[in-house]
Amino acid sequence: MSPxxxxxxxxxxxxxxxxxxxxxxxLVPEETLxxxxxxxxxxxxxxxxARRFTVTVEKVEFxxxxxxEGGFGPSEAIEAHGVWVVATLEITAATAPLPNVDAELVxxxxxxxxxxxxxxxxxNGGSSxxxxxxxxxxxxxxxxxxxxxxxxxxxxxARTSIDERLSARADIHLGLDGEQLDRRLxxxxxxxxxxxxTQTS
Amino acid sequence: MLWRVAxxxxxxxxxxxxxxxxxxxxxxxxxxxxxxxxxxxxVRTAMYTLTPHKAEFVSDDSGLTAxxxxxxxxxxxxxxxxxxxxxxxxxxxxxxGRIDASALSVKYVRHPDGLVFDIQPDMREEVLMTxxxxxxxxxxxxxxxxxxxxxxxxxxxxxxxxxPFDFDSLMEKPEDVAPLxxxxxxxxxxxxxxxxxxxxxxxSKSWKSTDQVAAEMSLPLGQG
Numbered sequence: 001m002s003p004x005x006x007x008x009x010x011x012x013x014x015x016x017x018x019x020x021x022x023x024x025x026x027l028v029p030e031e032t033l034x035x036x037x038x039x040x041x042x043x044x045x046x047x048x049x050a051r052r053f054t055v056t057v058e059k060v061e062f063x064x065x066x067x068x069e070g071g072f073g074p075s076e077a078i079e080a081h082g083v084w085v086v087a088t089l090e091i092t093a094a095t096a097p098l099p100n101v102d103a104e105l106v107x108x109x110x111x112x113x114x115x116x117x118x119x120x121x122x123x124n125g126g127s128s129x130x131x132x133x134x135x136x137x138x139x140x141x142x143x144x145x146x147x148x149x150x151x152x153x154x155x156x157x158a159r160t161s162i163d164e165r166l167s168a169r170a171d172i173h174l175g176l177d178g179e180q181l182d183r184r185l186x187x188x189x190x191x192x193x194x195x196x197x198t199q200t201s
Numbered sequence: 202m203l204w205r206v207a208x209x210x211x212x213x214x215x216x217x218x219x220x221x222x223x224x225x226x227x228x229x230x231x232x233x234x235x236x237x238x239x240x241x242x243x244v245r246t247a248m249y250t251l252t253p254h255k256a257e258f259v260s261d262d263s264g265l266t267a268x269x270x271x272x273x274x275x276x277x278x279x280x281x282x283x284x285x286x287x288x289x290x291x292x293x294x295x296x297x298g299r300i301d302a303s304a305l306s307v308k309y310v311r312h313p314d315g316l317v318f319d320i321q322p323d324m325r326e327e328v329l330m331t332x333x334x335x336x337x338x339x340x341x342x343x344x345x346x347x348x349x350x351x352x353x354x355x356x357x358x359x360x361x362x363x364x365p366f367d368f369d370s371l372m373e374k375p376e377d378v379a380p381l382x383x384x385x386x387x388x389x390x391x392x393x394x395x396x397x398x399x400x401x402x403x404x405s406k407s408w409k410s411t412d413q414v415a416a417e418m419s420l421p422l423g424q425g
Contacts, residue, residue: 031404078312081324104281111322114281118315145323 037157037169044174052168053098053130053158058088058137060154060174062188066141068121069193077191078118082145086192087154087174090137090200091123093130098158101128105142108151108177115140121194128197130158138197146185151177238418246415248282248290248395248408249320250275256420258382261331266379268293268302268332268388270420271310273325278397278408281319286408292391293332299381302332334378385422392416 001009042048047056063084065077085105091098101123103115115124123138130136140154152174159167176184223229238244243252253272261267276282284307293302307317310327320326393410400407 031399032406035405076314078315081311081326110279112280113321114319117318118312143321143324148323 035165037164037167039155039169039171041171041173044172048170048172050156050168050170052094052096053170054092054094055156055158055170055172056090057154057172057174058090060176061086061088061192062184063190063192064188065191066119067191067193068119069195070121075120080143082143083149083185083188084192085142085144085149085152086194087140087142088137089123089140089154089156090135091128091130091156091158092135093132093158095132096160097129097131098160099126099129100157100159100162101130102157102159102164103140103142104155105144106153106155106171107144107148109148111148113142113144113148116143119194121196123197135200136197137200139192139194141192141194149176149181149185235414235417238416240418240420242416242418244392244416244418245277246290246392246395247277247397249277249287251392253390253418253420255423256388257423258379258385259331261333263374265333265375265377266382267334270330270332270390272328272330274307274320274328274330275325276320276322279322281321282408283319284317287320290393290395290408290410292393294389294391295385296387296389297381297385299337300334300378300385301337302334304333306331306333333375334382335375336378336381382422387419387421389417389419392418 038051040048040050044057044060047054063080063086065079066084066086067077068075087103091101103124105113105115107113115122117124119125119139119141121127121138123136123140128136128138140156154172154174156170156172157164157167240256241252241254243250251272251274253270256268256270258266259269284305287307288305291305307320308315308329308331309317310329313329317328392415394413394415395408396411397406397408399405400409
């Protein structure tokens, strides 16, 4: 092989390897993506096993106002700036108590709404503490502009700590879209009283 | 050869005249001048759109004097916006420098009993933004130690007197700034430009302020 051909081959090999290194580097997932909660998908009405907990969404309702249902009668009704989306669900922890329950409603167009903290009796309010083997039933409430409710997925997260990195997450597709959704949004309930989460063994 | 010299001379003359004219008319405007806004004006950043209306001193939930700004707020994100990240991109300053603002809390005028932790997307709200206040450290010069022999004096390198883990001082109710607040007649809010980016050590993405200032607004102060 002539010296020219050898150096041309060396240059070609070097450039190829450098290109491959840059390409491989760009495939490394960024920190946010690498530590995202681990999603488990399911449908409304069916038990969904998210490894750390099992969750079943029993029903979803719409309301103009919500209140806390308490021992001393209901608290003051809170009117929605839009509509209240109230989900009733049952959570069972698998192996450890899960005091940090959190939820988001992810719309079909990518808009995300966090569960409201104004209702103390909500499952995300800290009063529920799912323990292994004992199902807890409660509600999660979301305040959403009516025209933003489009094909929502309920993302429920129940964790041992507030750190959500690599935690288990249940993504429940609520199957709410089209005419049926419009009809239900047009006729929300006047008021939903949210009872404290209860154990339903 | 001669025409080259002529072109050079003419070019020099034109440039010189232009520079002189620019100098005579006050020079170029600064590109980075901070836009000054008036109360009621709208401040728009990538993260939020805010229209502050008025500012006043109020008594907060723990009975201490706090700064409350009433404003219209709408998030420009499509995901919930933590109130904590809003606190990072708005700076509160008093011209006297005697009062510092610390934590921000947000409530909605339509439901003043409920604290807001996340600003939800696409929901315009009339908000009450409340900053807790404390006396500025060394703001009035009395905190400085008179130890002129120590070149490090006042640089913060000296250990505090006594126990560094003084739990009593942590539990202590902070001093009310009401006497200082009486002397203030305006507050300046500085709004940083924002970007959704990963941090340096914490690589997860969140809203952060950039070096650029989006707007500055001075609001007259009333007593609530």
